[in-house]
Amino acid sequence: MNRFPKIVAAAAALALTGGALTACGSSDAQSGGAEGEGPTRVVLTSHAAADTLDELDLEDRVVGLPKTGVFPDALDTYASDEYADVGSLKEPKMDVIAELGPDLILFGARTEAMEPEFAKISDQVIAGDPDTSDTVASNRAKVEEIAALFGVQDEAAEQLDEIDEKVAETRAKAENAGTALVLMTSGGKVTAYGPGTRFDIIFNELGMESAGDVAAEGRHGAPLSWEQIAELDPEHVFVIDRDAAIGAEGEAASALLDNPLFNRTAAAANDNVHMLDGQNWYLVGGGLGVLDAMIAEIDSAVS
Amino acid sequence: MTTTVLESRPRQRMPWPALGVAALVVALFASVFVGAADITVWDVLTGGLSEAHRVYLVEARLPRTAAAALAGASLAIAGLLMQLLTRNRFVEPSTAGTVESAGLGLVVVAILAPGAPIVIKMIVAMVFALAGTALFLACIRRVAVSDSFIVPLIGIMLGSVVGAVAAFLALSRDLLQMLNAWMLADFSAVLAGRYELLWLVAVLGVLAYVTADRFTVAGLGEDVATGLGLDHRTVVALGMSIVAAVAAVVVVTVGALPLLGLVVPNVVSRLVGDDARRGLPLVALLGAVTVLVCDMVGRSLPGLLAGGSAGAGEIPVGTLVGIIGGAVFLAMMLRGVRNG
Numbered sequence: 001m002n003r004f005p006k007i008v009a010a011a012a013a014l015a016l017t018g019g020a021l022t023a024c025g026s027s028d029a030q031s032g033g034a035e036g037e038g039p040t041r042v043v044l045t046s047h048a049a050a051d052t053l054d055e056l057d058l059e060d061r062v063v064g065l066p067k068t069g070v071f072p073d074a075l076d077t078y079a080s081d082e083y084a085d086v087g088s089l090k091e092p093k094m095d096v097i098a099e100l101g102p103d104l105i106l107f108g109a110r111t112e113a114m115e116p117e118f119a120k121i122s123d124q125v126i127a128g129d130p131d132t133s134d135t136v137a138s139n140r141a142k143v144e145e146i147a148a149l150f151g152v153q154d155e156a157a158e159q160l161d162e163i164d165e166k167v168a169e170t171r172a173k174a175e176n177a178g179t180a181l182v183l184m185t186s187g188g189k190v191t192a193y194g195p196g197t198r199f200d201i202i203f204n205e206l207g208m209e210s211a212g213d214v215a216a217e218g219r220h221g222a223p224l225s226w227e228q229i230a231e232l233d234p235e236h237v238f239v240i241d242r243d244a245a246i247g248a249e250g251e252a253a254s255a256l257l258d259n260p261l262f263n264r265t266a267a268a269a270n271d272n273v274h275m276l277d278g279q280n281w282y283l284v285g286g287g288l289g290v291l292d293a294m295i296a297e298i299d300s301a302v303s
Numbered sequence: 304m305t306t307t308v309l310e311s312r313p314r315q316r317m318p319w320p321a322l323g324v325a326a327l328v329v330a331l332f333a334s335v336f337v338g339a340a341d342i343t344v345w346d347v348l349t350g351g352l353s354e355a356h357r358v359y360l361v362e363a364r365l366p367r368t369a370a371a372a373l374a375g376a377s378l379a380i381a382g383l384l385m386q387l388l389t390r391n392r393f394v395e396p397s398t399a400g401t402v403e404s405a406g407l408g409l410v411v412v413a414i415l416a417p418g419a420p421i422v423i424k425m426i427v428a429m430v431f432a433l434a435g436t437a438l439f440l441a442c443i444r445r446v447a448v449s450d451s452f453i454v455p456l457i458g459i460m461l462g463s464v465v466g467a468v469a470a471f472l473a474l475s476r477d478l479l480q481m482l483n484a485w486m487l488a489d490f491s492a493v494l495a496g497r498y499e500l501l502w503l504v505a506v507l508g509v510l511a512y513v514t515a516d517r518f519t520v521a522g523l524g525e526d527v528a529t530g531l532g533l534d535h536r537t538v539v540a541l542g543m544s545i546v547a548a549v550a551a552v553v554v555v556t557v558g559a560l561p562l563l564g565l566v567v568p569n570v571v572s573r574l575v576g577d578d579a580r581r582g583l584p585l586v587a588l589l590g591a592v593t594v595l596v597c598d599m600v601g602r603s604l605p606g607l608l609a610g611g612s613a614g615a616g617e618i619p620v621g622t623l624v625g626i627i628g629g630a631v632f633l634a635m636m637l638r639g640v641r642n643g
Binding site: 069070186187188189190192194210211212213214215220222223224225226227228230231232242246247248250259260261264 | 338339340355358359362363364413417476477478480481484489491492494495496497602605609612613614615616617619
């Protein structure tokens with residue numbers, strides 16, 4: 001009985017030294033141990049929650065997560081067959097999940113509607129993705145909620161405070177960096193995202209100024225013509241290549257953007273077109289380690 | 304019946320071809336000068352065009368205008384051909400499974416040969432479109448329908464089945480968003496160097512015009528046509544090949560324009576009757592004008608509603624054409640029911 005707190009303390013200490021320095025300390029995977037408190041058979045349909053559990057050295061509590069389709073590099077801790085494939089991010093296989101007998105299901109935004117189904121399989125069912133209207137704040141809330149289940153709040157708090165510090169640092173630079181537009185390319189077409197969209201974090205929390213009143217409705221962004229983009233003339237363009245992120249066929253974003261109209265924007269002229277990590281931004285979108293990496297991407301763009 | 308004849312006489316004296324050409328010229332002109340940036344005719348004439356505006360004109364607006372006119376004209380012609388060959392006013396590529404079949408072909412290429420050049424995609428889409436149309440023709444022949452509403456309903460059902468197969472395949476490979484893009488025309492991505500294959504449909508349009516008389520005769524029915532010495536099967540095969548090729552090229556380059564091929568030929572046939580050689584140029588003109596106008600509305604309406612903001616986005620032209628097409632289709636159906 002007395003051994004457990006020591007193990008937790010040791011795990012926390014390890015993560016503080018290892019995890020604090022590197023954003024993705026997954027090599028010390030064995031230290032968490034399935035012996036600590038909290039759920040021991042976790043099924044995920046949220047990549048952000050998978051990342052958070054990995055960062056908190058709780059990956060061995062995971063028994064299954066979505067691996068069908070593109071599996072993000074950030075989650076390669078879970079690559080081995082020990083972690084069952086429960087289908088795709090959008091379409092989990094309920095029978096496989098039920099067979100795993102989970103005592104906790106952390107579901108993603110793409111499977112929100114299936115919450116009642118999950119509730120039939122597991123006693124504990126919790127949303128795992130942050131809310132894109134306040135990504136940083138709701139990511140903190142999510143991580144704290146998950147950490148509390150396993151009694152690792154202190155370790156989580158440490159990393160969360162670090163993220164907040166980085167947000168403040170990036171924000172200070174971003175506020176003076178000029179206007180920005182987020183573009184997603186897919187199937188040879190381009191759509192734009194501004195404040196109030198799923199990539200609101202760039203504007204609202206990291207402080208970039210929007211290049212214009214980009215229509216906010218729709219998960220797939222506002223369809224802008226190249227002329228409209230040229231007229232908005234953003235100083236920074238953040239690009240998410242959706243086809244590359246999901247491993248689908250499609251023209252590379254760089255080839256699509258290389259046209260006489262886009263090349264007239266200040267962003268293109270000043271080499272301020274930043275390719276974001278599509279997997280992190282489109283498929284994961286949060287989590288203790290991935291959010292940190294996302295903020296670092298914006299930080300290096302405005303530095 | 305008598306009133307129809309009396310009514311149609313003065314109408315036929317209207318100089319429709321001249322009016323059509325005039326409307327096209329105005330629409331082309333307007334399309335070039337409508338956009339996010341304020342480019343004026345005066346600037347162009349006096350040479351006071353800024354470099355940015357010159358780029359917009361040459362690289363975006365002229366290609367976009369050409370794309371809208373070509374897609375509109377060719378799909379309207381495809382609709383006319385299908386209506387003549389099936390002897391049914393409600394048939395067009397999107398009510399005969401042709402467009403959905405082309406989409407299925409594109410999904411199959413994307414799965415089997417990702418990264419295939421666009422010409423390969425187009426050929427596969429064309430083969431699928433042709434097969435889908437042939438299946439539709441076989442279906443309506445077997446059913447031996449007397450009611451003209453049943454024919455498009457069979458086509459729409461067939462299209463739904465093919466579309467469902469395409470959606471299923473696309474869903475399992477994360478291609479659904481791409482499939483949706485193909486199924487709804489949107490000219491916002493049209494730039495110089497990215498739409499030129501669409502000129503192929505101009506060739507097909509000319510081919511249709513040259514062979515127009517045969518389609519008129521074929522439209523009289525297989526027995527009459529054969530009696531007049533026409534190889535009915537060959538003409539049907541030629542017509543359907545043109546239709547499938549047009550549908551495939553348009554879907555691959557800009558996306559489908561639902562029901563355009565139904566609305567335009569019906570309006571024209573009310574004006575000048577059912578002679579393909581007379582009707583075809585008018586059908587092409589009206590198809591081009593309709594799509595040009597819808598595209599102009601789609602590209603300026605969100606901006607106007609948002610107070611002139613360039614970030615307001617666009618309404619895809621396919622949506623607007625679909626709304627108009629749906630309304631006219633419904634009106635025709637209701638009128639048909641009343642008259643029948």
